[in-house]
Amino acid sequence: MEKVLEIGHLTKKFGRMTAVDDLSFSVEKGNIYGLLGPNGSGKSTTLGIILNVVNPTIGSWKWFGEEPTTNSLKKIGAIIERPNFYPYLSAEKNLEIVAQIKGAEKHKIDEKLKLVGLLDRKHDKFRTFSLGMKQRLAIGAALLNDPEVLILDEPTNGLDPQGIIQIRELILQIASMGTTIILASHLLDEVEKVCSHVVILEKGKTLYSGRVDEMTAGFGYFEISSGDNHRLQEVLLSLPHFDRVSSENGNGLLKAILKEDLNGEALNKQLFEQGIVLKHLVKRKESLEQQFLQITKNQNG
Amino acid sequence: MKRLLNIEWNKIFYYKSARIFTILYFLMLAAVGVILAYIKPEIGGIELDIAQLGFFNFPDIWQNIAYVVAIGKIFLGVIVIMNVTNEFSNGTLKQNLIDGLSKKEFLQSKILTNFIFAAVSTVFVFAISLILGFIFSNSQDAVFKGIDFIGAYFIKLSFFFSFCLFLALLLKKSAFSLLGLFVWWVVEGIISVVEVLIIMARNNGNIDPEGFFISNFLPLKSSANLINFPTMDPQGFITGKSIFVSSSVDWVFVVSSVFYTALFIWLSYRLLKKRDL
Known part of the structure; x- marks a missing residue:
């Protein structure tokens, strides 16, 4: 199996607090991985490190078998914590900036807006969007460069049940196109419904790493x-x-x-x-x- | 570089407040020219016509205009600060980096914007001075003699925007950054006063205002010293010529201002590189 991501002995300390503690796991191509853990277990920090926004204390990671660079990030689509866009720009303009950063083609903008169901709102300002729409726009933005890996951090946080269903369906639809997905969540139910593999974190340590169906084995x-x-x-x-x-x-x-x-x-x-x-x-x-x-x-x- | 400029253009141009402030700034520059030239206040029954005082005479006009409009840089400084702090509050700095912009590229795009603001503003001041000079100057000789003040104006703005950029990256919130700017300015003032008091204490209360002061080389002070308050000599007025005494830019402050510009850009880079976002 081709390894998309390998994390080796990753540790991050914030002062005296250890957010990620000697974490190692790898992600294989074509699967949906869940990063499961309660709030504060180190999920977002881990994603922050592998996405170059948090500096690790020690440890290394590889994207697609290579040392990470900004170019590897261009083959990844990611949304962290909440949808981050310029509130005063339209959906289209926001995606234009993302496309310019990633070096994606301009014509992809309409394609992805259509995929996430926002094509008819493309001229509206981001700040007029509902949370569900913002989250879908974020997914659209992450997909602009047709990434090999999609990283989602708590994508259904704060959404109403209808919004949650829409996002989950979208994730499964994206996965069916062969995209590897890493999904961080504190909801066991969500990981069980969507993921094939799971890494369970507690206080920055791995509690379990393996297939989801094994995790839920009923007889112990x-x-x-x-x-x-x-x-x-x-x-x-x-x-x-x-x-x-x-x-x-x-x-x-x-x-x-x-x-x-x-x-x-x-x-x-x-x-x-x-x-x-x-x-x-x-x-x-x-x-x-x-x-x-x-x-x-x-x-x- | 074109890519970074495209990105910045989308971020700033469509931001209403930034657009309004920028337009206001340039309107203000133009207005200053018009006001100086055509508004003649009466003080104690005497009409004050600064054109008569030789304010617009070449080559003094370059220093005079550059000095007067320099205060307006705070407008663009606010835009520079907002442009960075918004990236923190919207979470877009983080998202930009995740999308594949490097920290270096992010900083480059902001610095490029700063230099463009400084350059456009300098061209504007150059044009205003040139036009007013051609209209009002009593002599059209030595038109470009004091042009070094326009260069100094560019350096002054570049320094100021780099400093604002650093403060914005350091403090992340626009209100705190502006406050930080003010506090820094006050602290420099206090240091200047303390230095003067120390020198006076050593010299039995005497001080040479033209002497050497270490505080002249503090960041804001050294940039202020690039374009000093125009020297005036009442003698010139009595003889019916100009009260302004021509001077030129002190290269020492050019060096120190360029040094501080580079320093704050370097510090910004270090800060961004080390910070967890």
């Missing part, structure tokens, strides 16, 4: 190890209880994701019958979804 998973993890993995896969077994964590523990209910005692018995003695066996009943809700609940309370 086992953390497990024995003297011979290779053999253990084979045996686990031969059992009918598991969806997948992975050793991704790098801590010597296998992660066996359940597809049906099974308790630790029963698993231990079965493995012992197969001649495997376990060193470590923990069942994580709590799914990541619940963990995430716990985090956000603590935040809000």
Whole structure:
């Protein structure tokens, strides 16, 4: 898989506060990535760094396998926090400035305005737009150069339900054209509905990184190890209880994701019958979804 | 460069307040010319006609007009400040950078605008002085002798706009930037007074106004010294000629003003480069 973005050991400190703490993840072409975390978890800072507006304390990142330059930014479309435009300029003039910066063709302006449903308002001043329209204009602006990657930070924040649906449909429509999307959100529901992959952040640290469908596995998973993890993995896969077994964590523990209910005692018995003695066996009943809700609940309370 | 100018043009030209202030500024420059030439106030029963005093005589007219209209630079200074602080309050600086404008390019576009403002304004002042001179000057010799004051005017404005740009980048809000400008001006004034008092204390209360003052080289003061208040000599009036004494631009202040212009541009760049937006 072609890597669009690779982030390596990124750290950003604001005074004594660490906003992003040794963050590493990569983004593969053609997927929709969610950057999920409560407010203040470092999502916007991370996006700010990879978009050249925030200077990292340490760490590096690569766009399209190259060191980042302003030219790589021209292959990216991004909106951060809120739609930022010149309020006194019309939609068309605003997009003209963006096109001049990105070096995009002028005729793209009408095309993108049409895509986001604002063509008939192109001569109206930005300040007369509703929030939903402003957000759509921002998406249109981000798409002007037909970017390979679209970055959206809380794109549905503050929108009414109709506006939210419009934006989500638009995102899926853009993704279906093959654009890689990175979507930052504090809404689990939004990430589940839109994204294929997710990176969960808490206080600047990665809590989970992987596929969304794994995250929401309903039966929990086992953390497990024995003297011979290779053999253990084979045996686990031969059992009918598991969806997948992975050793991704790098801590010597296998992660066996359940597809049906099974308790630790029963698993231990079965493995012992197969001649495997376990060193470590923990069942994580709590799914990541619940963990995430716990985090956000603590935040809000 | 054309790309940066196009971008700036879209940002400023369609901004109503900036357009109004710019138009007002140039109207004001023209009005100053007309007022000086045709309004003759009566003071104590004597009609004051500055043309009679030799205000419009070549070569003194260059210094006289440049001195009088220099105060108007604050109008363009406000536009320079608004033009930058708006980019902060609208979040467009951040968006410009995200869209692929580098911090350097952003600053270049603002500096280019500053120099264009300074240049257009200088051409305007040149034209006004030239026209008024041709109408009112009692002699058409040595027309371009004092032209160095027009060059000084350009340097003065360039410095001032660079300083405004720096303040706007530093303080991010237009009200604070204007306040910052005022505070800086007051502080320079205080330093000047303190220096004078120290020298007087050392010399038993005597001071040579033509002597050397370190405070003359503070940023605003050094730019003010480019175009000094015209020297006058009543003797000239009595003899029926001009009361104005011709002088020329002191190159020392040209050097210091150019230095400060470069310094504030460099500081602006450092500031922008280091800041998280």
